[in-house]
Amino acid sequence: MMLQRPLITVAGGMLVLLVACAGGLGYVRARTVALSDRLVGEVQALSRARHVRPPHVLSPMSGSFAHHAEPLMDAVVGLYRARPRARGGAEWLTEQPCQDEVDAGQQATTALSESCHAELELGREVLARALLATHAEEGGLPASMGVFAPMDHPHAAEGKVALVYLVHLAAMETRLRLEQGQASEAVDTCLDGLALARELEQGGGLEGHMLAATGQGLVYRPCADALDRAPVERKRLALVQLRRLAEGFTPFSVTLRHESLVLQLFHFQPLMTDEALAALPKESLELFPRELREMEEHSSSPLEFRRAWWKTVEVFDALVEAADLPAAARQRAFTRIADWDDGWLGPVDGPEVGNYAGYAERLDLRRMRHDALVTLTEVDLARAERGHWPEMAPRQQDSAFVLEPTSSIEARLRPCSRSLSEYSLHVTADTAPAPRALAP
Numbered sequence: 001m002m003l004q005r006p007l008i009t010v011a012g013g014m015l016v017l018l019v020a021c022a023g024g025l026g027y028v029r030a031r032t033v034a035l036s037d038r039l040v041g042e043v044q045a046l047s048r049a050r051h052v053r054p055p056h057v058l059s060p061m062s063g064s065f066a067h068h069a070e071p072l073m074d075a076v077v078g079l080y081r082a083r084p085r086a087r088g089g090a091e092w093l094t095e096q097p098c099q100d101e102v103d104a105g106q107q108a109t110t111a112l113s114e115s116c117h118a119e120l121e122l123g124r125e126v127l128a129r130a131l132l133a134t135h136a137e138e139g140g141l142p143a144s145m146g147v148f149a150p151m152d153h154p155h156a157a158e159g160k161v162a163l164v165y166l167v168h169l170a171a172m173e174t175r176l177r178l179e180q181g182q183a184s185e186a187v188d189t190c191l192d193g194l195a196l197a198r199e200l201e202q203g204g205g206l207e208g209h210m211l212a213a214t215g216q217g218l219v220y221r222p223c224a225d226a227l228d229r230a231p232v233e234r235k236r237l238a239l240v241q242l243r244r245l246a247e248g249f250t251p252f253s254v255t256l257r258h259e260s261l262v263l264q265l266f267h268f269q270p271l272m273t274d275e276a277l278a279a280l281p282k283e284s285l286e287l288f289p290r291e292l293r294e295m296e297e298h299s300s301s302p303l304e305f306r307r308a309w310w311k312t313v314e315v316f317d318a319l320v321e322a323a324d325l326p327a328a329a330r331q332r333a334f335t336r337i338a339d340w341d342d343g344w345l346g347p348v349d350g351p352e353v354g355n356y357a358g359y360a361e362r363l364d365l366r367r368m369r370h371d372a373l374v375t376l377t378e379v380d381l382a383r384a385e386r387g388h389w390p391e392m393a394p395r396q397q398d399s400a401f402v403l404e405p406t407s408s409i410e411a412r413l414r415p416c417s418r419s420l421s422e423y424s425l426h427v428t429a430d431t432a433p434a435p436r437a438l439a440p
Helices: 004-048 065-081 099-107 114-133 154-179 183-199 205-229 232-247 252-267 274-279 290-295 302-322 327-338 353-386 418-423
Strands: 061-064 136-138 401-405 410-415 425-428
Touching (some): 004 274, 114 154, 154 183, 183 205, 232 353, 252 302, 252 353, 327 353, 353 401, 410 418
Antiparallel strands (some): 410 425
16 A cells, blocks of 8 residues: 555646646647637738839839739740850859849940840840839739749749849840930839839749849849939939839838748648638648648647747747848847747747848848939939039938049949948039139
8 A cells, every 4th residue: 555655646647747738738729729810811811912012103004013914924934944044054143144244334345245135135025015014003913923822833933033034134224225325214224123123022922022132133233324324304203213112112021921921821731720721712722732731741749830830920920020120120139039938848940030130131232222222313413403512422311321522523322331332333423513713
């Protein structure tokens, strides 16, 4: 009898532990039911969302970019597949053979090469139609390229990258028009190119947002040169258009919310009830090929699997809340989120916060470049109106650039950060300064 008391105590302790685990599992299960309901509601809302952004032209076309671009996409993807490849087999757009010539700008001693002219000529008709589509009242990518586009659809696989290739062609067209002395037309083309890059983030998810930043980088220098050389009246209109483009930038918080939904649909569908799955839009269920979903193995226990869903949502909620903060505050917040303590139950898988911090920095660079184009135009207008360079760039307190006059007719816009000096821009006065009156 003396031996039975410890055994009873142990058995009682195990029973308590089992009850506690069952209770914990029941609690987490209840939490995931709530997460399932929330996911369904957010996916339904996103599937119905319209992508309203300010048109960058004064007389926009009716309809959406998605409506006007959809009939072009087979030709756009075909043009991308037929593009010249960089030496060494490099595939990425920033390594295209003609991009160095496009970026050379005012420092170039020769015009675009014959091969670059030929590349541009091959895509000019498709480019013109795609750029015109950016004049639509609303944004949004075709459904075949949106957040819920099936991964195995050709447009989903290559469509967004193919549109970035068109931005590359727009940069070439801008440079060609400058060679021909058509500065106002060059501004038209470069602003349409910036607008085309912006369309990629209108419902294009995280990939679209990153590609929008890439596309803007491709047209950055030729656009700066076009704005510098344009007549004063065209500069004034361009300033309005640049501001409209910036007003339509998709906040990073919105993109992170969409990213959260996609990841939840991929990883945690097995935890959703039949009723919840039936309530999801059909396109969201067909987002991933069946073979890919079958490869997604969950070696963790049911409890850990549910905890992973909980952590994923909690981490993304925190990322979304911090995403649109100024860079330094955002980085501090992201660091705190990355150091998340999983508690006494031990670590559990969650989103890689460091990756999203890197994506945010790419968007910071994109905004900085856009700010540079706005500041260049403001400085050039101020010089034309006053007959001399302003003492500082307009909005210099908020700008990432400093104005450095190098002569009475030339100046440089230098980034405040030395690490970003490669993005400096050259500005030339439109007219010679007014002669000073002689002293009596």
